[in-house]
Amino acid sequence: MSNQFSPADLIVRGLTKSYNGHPAVLRGIDFAVSAGERVALIGANGAGKSTLLRCCMHLIQPDSGDVDLCGTRLEGLSARKLRAVRSQVSFVFQKHNLVPRLSALTNVLQGAIPRTRFGSAWFQGLASEALRMEAMLCLERVGLTHVALQRADKLSGGQSQRIAIARALMQRPRLIFADEPAASLDPVAGDEVMSLFSELVRAEGLTMIFTSHDLTHALNYADRIVALRGGVVVLDAKCSELDLKTLRALYE
Amino acid sequence: MSNASDVPGLSKLPDRFERIGVGAFIAYVVVLTFFIWSVNKTGVSLKDLVGGFPQMGRLIGEMLPPSTARLEPVGWALLETFQMALVGTVVGVLLSVPIAVLATPHLSPHPVLYHMARNLIAFFRTVPDLVWALIFVVSVGLGPFAGTLAIVIDKIGFCGRFFAEAMEETDRGPQEALTAMGAGRFSLIMCSVFPAAMPSFINTSLFSLEKATRSSVILGLVGAGGIGIELKVAMDLFNYDEAATIILAIFALVVLVERVSSLLRKKML
Numbered sequence: 001m002s003n004q005f006s007p008a009d010l011i012v013r014g015l016t017k018s019y020n021g022h023p024a025v026l027r028g029i030d031f032a033v034s035a036g037e038r039v040a041l042i043g044a045n046g047a048g049k050s051t052l053l054r055c056c057m058h059l060i061q062p063d064s065g066d067v068d069l070c071g072t073r074l075e076g077l078s079a080r081k082l083r084a085v086r087s088q089v090s091f092v093f094q095k096h097n098l099v100p101r102l103s104a105l106t107n108v109l110q111g112a113i114p115r116t117r118f119g120s121a122w123f124q125g126l127a128s129e130a131l132r133m134e135a136m137l138c139l140e141r142v143g144l145t146h147v148a149l150q151r152a153d154k155l156s157g158g159q160s161q162r163i164a165i166a167r168a169l170m171q172r173p174r175l176i177f178a179d180e181p182a183a184s185l186d187p188v189a190g191d192e193v194m195s196l197f198s199e200l201v202r203a204e205g206l207t208m209i210f211t212s213h214d215l216t217h218a219l220n221y222a223d224r225i226v227a228l229r230g231g232v233v234v235l236d237a238k239c240s241e242l243d244l245k246t247l248r249a250l251y252e
Numbered sequence: 253m254s255n256a257s258d259v260p261g262l263s264k265l266p267d268r269f270e271r272i273g274v275g276a277f278i279a280y281v282v283v284l285t286f287f288i289w290s291v292n293k294t295g296v297s298l299k300d301l302v303g304g305f306p307q308m309g310r311l312i313g314e315m316l317p318p319s320t321a322r323l324e325p326v327g328w329a330l331l332e333t334f335q336m337a338l339v340g341t342v343v344g345v346l347l348s349v350p351i352a353v354l355a356t357p358h359l360s361p362h363p364v365l366y367h368m369a370r371n372l373i374a375f376f377r378t379v380p381d382l383v384w385a386l387i388f389v390v391s392v393g394l395g396p397f398a399g400t401l402a403i404v405i406d407k408i409g410f411c412g413r414f415f416a417e418a419m420e421e422t423d424r425g426p427q428e429a430l431t432a433m434g435a436g437r438f439s440l441i442m443c444s445v446f447p448a449a450m451p452s453f454i455n456t457s458l459f460s461l462e463k464a465t466r467s468s469v470i471l472g473l474v475g476a477g478g479i480g481i482e483l484k485v486a487m488d489l490f491n492y493d494e495a496a497t498i499i500l501a502i503f504a505l506v507v508l509v510e511r512v513s514s515l516l517r518k519k520m521l
Contacts, residue, residue, distance in 0.1 A: 059432055087434030097425035099444045101451075110443050114434035122443050164429075171433050 008032045008068070009175050009207040010056060015065030016231075017051055025051045027231035029065070033209055035174075038201060040218035040239075041211040043228035044251050049211040052228065053177050056209075057086055070174055087114030090168030092178040092197075096160040100153035104144065104163045107152050109135040111170030138166040142196060158189030165197060169204075176201060178210035182217060190214070194221055215247045315496035322494060326482060330501050332396055333478035334509070336471070337464035340400045344407025344464075345457045351408060352415035359419060359441060373416070377409030381467050385476040396477025403464045403471075410463070411456055418452035419445050451521050458513040465509045469502050 010033040018024040025048040033039050041049045054060040056067050058074050067074045070088045077085070090111070098107045105124045112121040112131055121127055124135070139145045142162040147155060155163065161181060168176055181197060182190030198221040201208045212218050218225050219239050227235035227250050235250060272280075354360050354369035384405045388398035426444040435443070446453075472480020479498060486495040 057432060059428065083434040083436060085434070086432060089432070091429065091432035093425065093429060095425055097429040099426040099447050100423075101447045102443075110430070110435075111433060113430070113439050113443065118439075119442075122439065167429075 009035045009037075009070055010209065011066075011068040012052075012056060013066045015052070015055055015067065016063045017048070017055055017060065018063060024063075024231050026055065026062070029228075029231075029233055031226055031233055031236060033207060035207055036205055037224060038198070038208045038222045039210075040222035040225045041209060041228065042213070042215065042218050042225060042247065042250070043211075047228040048231050049228055050179050053091075053179050053209065053211060057089060057091065057177065058082060059091075083114065087171065088174045090171045090173040090176045092161075092164050092168050092176065092181045094180040094183050096157075096164040098152040098155075098160055098163055098167075100151070102152055103149050104152055104155065104159075105132070105135055105139065105148040107163055108138050108166045108170050111135075111138070111167040115172065135166075135170055138169045139163075141169060141200060142166045156189075157185050158193060161185060161189075161193050162196065165193070165200065169200065173206060175207040175209070178208065180211050180213065183213060190217075197221070215244055218247070219244065311492060314490075314492040317493065318496035318500060319491070319493035320497065323497070326479070326494075326498055326501055329472075329479040329482045330505055333468045333472070333480075333502075334465060334505060336396050336400045336403060336478055337461060337468040337509075340403025340468070341407055341457065341461045341464045343400075344404040345411050345453075345460065347404065348408050348411035348415055349453075352412045352419065353441060355412060355416040356419045358424075359437070359445065361437065369412075373409055373412035375409075376405050377413060379409075381406040382470060382474060385471045385474050389475050394475040394477075399468055399471040399476030399478055402476060403468060406467065407460050407464065411460055414456045415449070415453060418449040418456070422448040454520050455517060458517055462506070462510050462513055465506055 012029055012031050015026050015029040016024055017026040025046075029048075029052060041052065043049050051060060055062040056069060058067070058077075069085050072081070072085045074082065074085065098104075099110070103124060106122075109121050109124050109127055109131060112134070116131065119126070121131055124132060127135075136145060136148065139148055142165055144159060144162055144166065147159060147163075152160065152163065161184075165181075178197065182194050185193060194217050197208075197210075200206075208222075210222070219242065222239055224238050225235065225242055225247070226233055227247070229250060351369050351373060354365045355373055357366065360366035360369070381402050384402035385399055388401040392398050392401065422445055426448065427440055430440045430444050468478050469480050469483075472478035472482070473484050475481060479502060483495060483498045483502075486492075486498060
């Protein structure tokens with residue numbers, strides 16, 4: 001495990017999870033991610049990548065094990081404290097998960113909900129100049145200021161995912177989780193989204209953990225790769241020590 | 253001509269109908285018997301219907317031409333009817349929203365509140381609006397206020413249920429996104445549930461207004477305001493030409509409300 005970064009933004013110990021009666025999806029996961037590190041989680045369909053990411057934020061409650069996120073142990077936290085920890089982490093989903101019928105700008109602005117006064121970041125029409133300006137800057141960073149007032153459900157897949165990234169930036173996170181951010185896009189849009197993502201994360205000095213089925217994405221955009229198989233970590237190594245062939249072998 | 257045996261491994265074609273059990277057979281017989289008895293009991297008779305035609309013809313004859321003598325009071329009563337429907341619907345819709353949130357499984361803050369909200373909505377819905385009108389006439393007195401209250405309660409029963417269903421069916425993805433960023437329940441509802449359920453809310457509300465317009469006519473019959481009482485008086489006094497005017501006025505109002513509502517639906521959705 002690499003120790004050049006510190007302190008750890010995420011520490012997972014002995015995490016297990018099974019869905020009512022089915023064989024366990026996660027059977028004792030241990031790994032840590034240091035601040036500023038970019039980690040790719042890989043593994044076949046059903047290996048538990050998405051479940052692991054969600055367990056790390058307690059979006060899904062793990063059966064056992066500990067999660068330390070941004071220096072806070074999540075087990076037994078009150079709802080309010082859990083929200084405070086989550087607010088430091090942006091989650092980008094495979095299917096962008098923008099709110100349809102609301103404008104791109106409002107969707108981005110909503111990234112500020114956890115850190116602003118109640119109700120002040122709900123809709124762009126009600127937000128302060130400063131917040132609107134910040135949201136426009138986030139849109140500018142993903143190159144989409146021209147669609148600010150378009151409805152989220154009228155945008156293309158690639159645009160939607162970029163809006164979702166802008167929303168993630170608006171949150172001013174310390175850490176970004178991304179669950180196959182490029183998987184629902186065509187190869188070109190997928191590459192664009194990943195390189196944009198990676199540039200922004202690097203520029204902001206954020207920690208990033210993303211899952212991917214695209215092994216070249218994993219090798220190109222991560223510092224380290226963690227591979228899951230059968231609910232356990234079967235590989236945890238720096239990208240510089242890995243090649244495509246080694247990674248492919250994990251799926252056989 | 254092909255036989256079942258033409259299909260390899262098949263000795264006989266599948267049955268056309270499923271065989272029914274003894275229990276199901278008895279149930280069918282009971283239901284059919286009850287229906288026949290009901291037809292008999294309600295005095296359905298072709299002879300009476302045919303015999304009633306001349307009478308109906310006479311009534312229509314007396315209705316024509318519709319009287320224009322009391323156009324002004326009829327107009328005011330019609331306006332009052334619509335005002336009852338409008339105020340009752342708007343207040344009912346507004347009250348429905350929080351109750352519906354409590355009655356939506358994944359949004360309700362507590363199972364006890366969820367069941368209370370569900371039962372309240374079910375109770376409001378199962379008691380007919382005419383009964384509510386009778387209750388309010390006794391408690392707040394004759395007049396449009398009683399009718400408006402009856403409409404409010406009826407709308408909570410109607411919209412509460414459909415709003416809750418609409419919110420339950422919304423895509424959970426955007427809601428998960430807001431939960432993941434640390435947004436609270438209220439922000440989540442305002443920012444992702446309401447926008448997603450809005451088309452359904454608007455549709456249900458407009459439909460409610462149409463329904464309320466029709467029912468506010470009936471509510472007048474028990475003295476809860478509106479044009480219903482005018483119609484009843486006209487009929488009771490055998491002023492059939494005046495009754496015709498009132499019926500035509502009601503017809504015009506209902507058609508107008510339906511037209512405007514479908515126009516709004518097209519504009520807003």
